[in-house]
Amino acid sequence: MHLNKITVLFLVWSCVVFGQKKITVEEIYSGVYTAKAMDELKSMQNTNHYTVLNFDKNTGSSQIDVYDFGTLKKVTTLIDTKQFKALPKIESYSFDASEKQLLLACNKKQIFRHSFTADYFLFDTATQVLVKLFDFPVQEPTFSPDGKKIAYARENNLYVYDLSSKTTTTITTDGKKNSIINGITDWVYEEEFAFVKAFDWSKDSQIIAYIRFDESQVPEFSMSIFKKDLYPTIETFKYPKAGEKNSEVSLHIYDVNAKSTQKVNLETYSDFYIPRIQWTNDAHVLSAQILNRHQDSLDLLFIDGNSAVAKVVLNEKDKAYVAVTNDLTFLKDNSFIWTSEKDGFNHIYLYDKTGKFKNQVTKGNWEVTKYYGFDAKTNTVFYQSVENSSINKAIYKIGLDGKNKVLLSPKTGANAATFSPNFQYYINTFSTAEQPTRYSLNDSKTGKELQVIENNEALATQLKAYNLPVKEFFVLKTDKGNELNAWIMKPKDFDASKKYPVFMIQYSGPGSQQVVNQWGNSNEYWFMMLAQQGYIVACVDGRGTGFKGANFKKCTQKQLGKFEVEDQIDAAKVIGNYPFVDKTRIGIWGWSYGGFMASNCIMKGNDVFKMAIAVAPVTNWRFYDSVYTERYMQTPQENPRGYDDNSPMNFVQQLKGKFLLIHGSGDDNVHVQNSMQMMEAMIQANIQFDSQIYPDNDHSIRGGKTRMQLYNKMTNFIKENL
Structure with a gap:
C-alpha cells in the first residue's frame, strides 16, 4: 500500500496529538534514547581540575580534555588523536603521580568481563612526545x-x-x-x-x-566457538564450580x-x-x-x-558472610578507615595503625552505599548513603569523630559524586525515574548547586512526544507480612474499570536493587514500550535484596531461591487482587539470577504465573562458580538440600504456563550447560517450552542486531502468551 504525503503527515500528527509516539525495540537498541554522559571522568590529584575522554563524531578523533572544577571551563586538551596519525582511538587512560605522563589504551581486546589486553602508548604532556610502548598487547x-x-x-x-x-x-x-x-x-x-x-x-x-594463582588443579570448562568457520574451535579455561578445587593462591x-x-x-x-x-x-x-x-x-x-x-x-566474622571492602583508606599516621556490616548495616569505622578500634564514624539503621574519601585538612569524610530512603541515594559529609553530619545533595533521587582533589567542589550525577541523568557542579561545604554541566534537556524534550508512562513507587505488603519495595508502571490511558495483564520484572540476587528512584538503562524503555502496548509492568525487591540492612539481605543464606521466589509469588497474588488487574494474566521475566527466579516462579507458582521468560539463568547452583555460590550456599557437599530444593530443574513437572528459555552459547559466566540441562529435564518430562540459543554470545547477549532480535522475540512471546 502506498501513502501520499498528506496521509503520512496526518498519521504522524494524529499519533502525537491523539496518543503517544510509540517506542520501538529498534529505536531502543540503536541508541535513539541514550542520555549524554561524561565518559572516563577523572578527578586530578595535583590541580583542581578534572579530565574527560571526549569523542568527535565528525572527525572520528578522541580527545582527553582538562576542565577547571571551579569554572567548568576547558583549560586545555591534553591530547587529540587527530594530531597523531599513529594513535588509534583512545579507549581509556591513566596518569602517573605527577600527572605529566599518560598511558593510553587503544585497540582493546576483551578477555572476560573486566579483563582485556590493549596496545599502550606513553604520552609526555610537557614534551608532547608520543611513544608506542611495546610491539605486543x-x-x-x-x-x-x-x-x-x-x-x-x-x-x-x-x-x-x-x-x-x-x-x-x-x-x-x-x-x-x-x-x-x-x-x-x-x-x-x-x-x-x-x-x-x-x-x-x-x-x-x-x-x-x-x-x-596456581590453577593447575582447577577443573576446566570448554565452549565451542562457531563463528563462520568450517570447523568450530574450542575455548577452554579454568572455572571452579561450587565445591570444586580453587586456585591455590x-x-x-x-x-x-x-x-x-x-x-x-x-x-x-x-x-x-x-x-x-x-x-x-x-x-x-x-x-x-x-x-x-x-x-x-x-x-x-x-x-x-x-x-x-x-x-x-x-x-571480622559473620554468621553468613563478610563482605570484602573496597574502602580501606590509610591516613597519614597509617591509621585507617574501613567499612563493615558488623552492626547490621554498612557503616564507616576508624582504626589506629595497629588495628585497634577508635570509633564508628557513621551509624544508624541505614546503609553507607559508597565511601568517597577523606579530607585531611578538615578531618571530614564524604560518603553516599540511603539514609533518607532505601530507594534514594544522597551525598553526605561528616567529621571523622562522627559529628557535624551535613546533607550535601539538595535533590531527592539518585545522587553520586566526583570530588575535586581539594574537596572544595564535587560534580553531582543526579537522576530520578522521571529525570534523565543531570550533571552539576556543587559546593562541598553546603551542597549548593553552582552550575549545570549537562542536564540532558534535549533528551527530555525528545521524550515528551512519547508521553511516557511513569513508575509509581510504593511498599507492597504480602499476606505473610513482608514489606517489600516496589514500583508499578501503568499505561498512560489507564482505565481503572478495565482489567490489565501484568508483566513482572526482577533480578532478586543477594544485595541487588531494582526498585530505585533513578534514570534507567535501555531495559526501562522496553518496559515503557510494553506499558504503551497495554501491559502493567511491576517490579518488587524481595527478601535478599540490598540496602535494607544485613538481616534483610542475608536471610536467604544457605537457601538461595526459597524466600525470593516466595516473595515474588506472594507479591503477584497481592497485585493480582488489584481491581484493575486480570489475575489470570500475570507473567514474569528475569536475566541471570533473575532468570533463575523466573524459572522457579513459573513452576512453583504455576497457579499464579501464566508465562515466564528466563534469560541466561542459573538452573542449579552446582553449575555456578565457587566464590559466588559458596558465599551464600556453602558447598553442595555441605548443603545438598539447599541446592536441590530450589533448583528449577527439579520442578519441571509443575510447569503449566508458557516458558521461554534463552541463552548465549559462549557464556563464560553462566554456562549454557544450565539451559541445556534444563531443556533436557523438560524434554524427558514431556513438557512443551520455547527456547532460543544465541551462537557465541556471552552473558550480555549483544552485538550487531542481536539485542533487537532478542527483545523483539521476547516482546512477541509476551503478546502471544500474556
Missing part, C-alpha cells in the same frame, strides 16, 4: 609512584619496564595458560571479587607485591633493585582467598585481606615488606 600497565617505571603483565607473567633505559626486567617466568598466573586474577576472582590487577607498587617504588614481594622475590608465609591458612592487597602509607608495610573459603571470617594482615612477616591487625 599487554595487561594492566601501572606507573611506579615515582613515574620512572611501569609494571605490566603479559601472558601470565609480570615485568618491569624502565622508562629511562628502555629496558625490561622479568619478575616471573613460570606463567602458563590454564596453569600459573602471576599478578593477574583468575576467572573467578575477576568475576566475583571484581578486580584484575593483582599487583601493587609500594609507595617508595622499591617493591612490587603480587598474587600468584600465594603472596609474593619483589624487590625492584635487588631483583629478588620473597614469599609471604601464609601457612596458617588453608583453602583461602586473597581478595585485596594494598600498600599502606608506610612504604614497607603491605596490607592484605585474607578470606576463608566459607567467607565468614576475614583477616586484615599487615606484612613487613623487608622480612615478608605477616600479622593480623583486624578480624
Whole structure:
C-alpha cells in the first residue's frame, strides 16, 4: 500500500496529538534514547581540575580534555588523536603521580568481563612526545609512584619496564595458560571479587607485591566457538564450580633493585582467598585481606615488606558472610578507615595503625552505599548513603569523630559524586525515574548547586512526544507480612474499570536493587514500550535484596531461591487482587539470577504465573562458580538440600504456563550447560517450552542486531502468551 504525503503527515500528527509516539525495540537498541554522559571522568590529584575522554563524531578523533572544577571551563586538551596519525582511538587512560605522563589504551581486546589486553602508548604532556610502548598487547600497565617505571603483565607473567633505559626486567617466568598466573586474577576472582590487577607498587617504588594463582588443579570448562568457520574451535579455561578445587593462591614481594622475590608465609591458612592487597602509607608495610573459603571470617594482615612477616591487625566474622571492602583508606599516621556490616548495616569505622578500634564514624539503621574519601585538612569524610530512603541515594559529609553530619545533595533521587582533589567542589550525577541523568557542579561545604554541566534537556524534550508512562513507587505488603519495595508502571490511558495483564520484572540476587528512584538503562524503555502496548509492568525487591540492612539481605543464606521466589509469588497474588488487574494474566521475566527466579516462579507458582521468560539463568547452583555460590550456599557437599530444593530443574513437572528459555552459547559466566540441562529435564518430562540459543554470545547477549532480535522475540512471546 502506498501513502501520499498528506496521509503520512496526518498519521504522524494524529499519533502525537491523539496518543503517544510509540517506542520501538529498534529505536531502543540503536541508541535513539541514550542520555549524554561524561565518559572516563577523572578527578586530578595535583590541580583542581578534572579530565574527560571526549569523542568527535565528525572527525572520528578522541580527545582527553582538562576542565577547571571551579569554572567548568576547558583549560586545555591534553591530547587529540587527530594530531597523531599513529594513535588509534583512545579507549581509556591513566596518569602517573605527577600527572605529566599518560598511558593510553587503544585497540582493546576483551578477555572476560573486566579483563582485556590493549596496545599502550606513553604520552609526555610537557614534551608532547608520543611513544608506542611495546610491539605486543599487554595487561594492566601501572606507573611506579615515582613515574620512572611501569609494571605490566603479559601472558601470565609480570615485568618491569624502565622508562629511562628502555629496558625490561622479568619478575616471573613460570606463567602458563590454564596453569600459573602471576599478578593477574583468575576467572573467578575477576568475576566475583571484581578486580584484575593483582599487583601493587609500594609507595617508595622499591617493591612490587603480587598474587600468584596456581590453577593447575582447577577443573576446566570448554565452549565451542562457531563463528563462520568450517570447523568450530574450542575455548577452554579454568572455572571452579561450587565445591570444586580453587586456585591455590600465594603472596609474593619483589624487590625492584635487588631483583629478588620473597614469599609471604601464609601457612596458617588453608583453602583461602586473597581478595585485596594494598600498600599502606608506610612504604614497607603491605596490607592484605585474607578470606576463608566459607567467607565468614576475614583477616586484615599487615606484612613487613623487608622480612615478608605477616600479622593480623583486624578480624571480622559473620554468621553468613563478610563482605570484602573496597574502602580501606590509610591516613597519614597509617591509621585507617574501613567499612563493615558488623552492626547490621554498612557503616564507616576508624582504626589506629595497629588495628585497634577508635570509633564508628557513621551509624544508624541505614546503609553507607559508597565511601568517597577523606579530607585531611578538615578531618571530614564524604560518603553516599540511603539514609533518607532505601530507594534514594544522597551525598553526605561528616567529621571523622562522627559529628557535624551535613546533607550535601539538595535533590531527592539518585545522587553520586566526583570530588575535586581539594574537596572544595564535587560534580553531582543526579537522576530520578522521571529525570534523565543531570550533571552539576556543587559546593562541598553546603551542597549548593553552582552550575549545570549537562542536564540532558534535549533528551527530555525528545521524550515528551512519547508521553511516557511513569513508575509509581510504593511498599507492597504480602499476606505473610513482608514489606517489600516496589514500583508499578501503568499505561498512560489507564482505565481503572478495565482489567490489565501484568508483566513482572526482577533480578532478586543477594544485595541487588531494582526498585530505585533513578534514570534507567535501555531495559526501562522496553518496559515503557510494553506499558504503551497495554501491559502493567511491576517490579518488587524481595527478601535478599540490598540496602535494607544485613538481616534483610542475608536471610536467604544457605537457601538461595526459597524466600525470593516466595516473595515474588506472594507479591503477584497481592497485585493480582488489584481491581484493575486480570489475575489470570500475570507473567514474569528475569536475566541471570533473575532468570533463575523466573524459572522457579513459573513452576512453583504455576497457579499464579501464566508465562515466564528466563534469560541466561542459573538452573542449579552446582553449575555456578565457587566464590559466588559458596558465599551464600556453602558447598553442595555441605548443603545438598539447599541446592536441590530450589533448583528449577527439579520442578519441571509443575510447569503449566508458557516458558521461554534463552541463552548465549559462549557464556563464560553462566554456562549454557544450565539451559541445556534444563531443556533436557523438560524434554524427558514431556513438557512443551520455547527456547532460543544465541551462537557465541556471552552473558550480555549483544552485538550487531542481536539485542533487537532478542527483545523483539521476547516482546512477541509476551503478546502471544500474556
